[in-house]
Amino acid sequence: MLMISKEHTKQIFTMKEAIEAAKLALNMYSAGSCNVPLRVNIDMPKQQGQSLFMPAFVEPLEAAGIKIVSVFPNNIELGKSSVPAQMIVLDGKTGEVCSIIDGTYLTQLRTGAVQGAATDLLARKDAKTAVLIGTGGQAGTQLEAMLNVRELEEVRVYDVNIDRARAFTDQMRNQFADTFHTRIVVAEDLNAALSNADIVTAVTTSPRPVFDGTRIKAGAHINGVGAYTPQMQELPEEIVKRADTIIFDTIEGVLAEAGDIIIPLEKGIINRQDIAGELGQVLLGQIKGREREEDITLFKTVGTAVLDVVTAQMIYRKALEMGVGIEVTI
Secondary structure: EEOOHHHHHHHHHHHHHHHHHHHHHHHHHHHOOOEEOOEEEEEEHOOEEEEEEEEEEEHHHHHHEEEEEEHHHHHHHHOOOOEEEEEEEOOOOOOEEEEEEHHHHHHHHHHHHHHHHHHHHHOOOOOEEEEEOOOOOOHHHHHHHHHHHHHOOOEEOOOHHHHHHHHHHHHHHHHHHHOOOOEEEEOOOOHHHHHHOEEEEEEEOOOOOOHHHHHOOOOEEEOOOOOOOOOOOOOHHHHHHOOOOOEOOOHHHHHHOOOOHHHHHHOOOOHHHEEEEEEHHHOOOOOOOOEEEEOOOEEEEOOHHHHHHHHHHHHHHHHHHHHOOEEEOO
């Protein structure tokens, strides 16, 4: 069994590879070749914690796995992560556990990658300016994904905490200075930053809309990444209404979990006919993505275990090829 840490993954697996893994995963999901049971959520009241078990089997790759994500707020007092996660990879031919991968970074990587896949397929090819809203733990890979799929001239970073935005921006400039030539700047005025943005990515835990939908220009592409419960509504209803094309990572997941879409549907602001379908269907050629340059496209993701399994399987195979990781015999 191969143990693969965050550092191992970063050493061998790039964001470009992760984006291709996301495309492959959603292609196979929409083609119906994956078995994705509903995730199991177990409460642990004594510690005010929860553990979530997210399994999937991807038949074409003969790959299976389960990601275990726990939310234990009291861990902070112990000097530990409040959201520990591990990915268990199974050999689809034998059923044996063949690898355990750091699940926290895997989640960040595949969540950024699925947004990158959507931006690559739906944003205008000539997109030059992007806005990133939110600077939490998922923000770095969200920025990296946008930089990988479009030659952006400028990314404007906004957070409700301006000091946090400045610290994040400084960190990202240093991290990507040798890789990309994009200006990464702090957006003190979000409305001004949005005025001519070609791409807008929101990745927050806000229960309320984080930007003014009337500020979005024709031809823009919007990514809603952060909201993941029926009560959370990161995207403004106005932009959901204005969108010419609405695409999800998985219809089942978004309609069960994303208040960004559930609430406008319940209010009658949009109806099911306004939803074009899944990103995998775009990849399969079953539906169209962007049809006109002036269209507003919107992508909403809540994640799926298929993304974890496919990405983890590719990381595992590459680690074997490159001799990276720690072998453990049980």
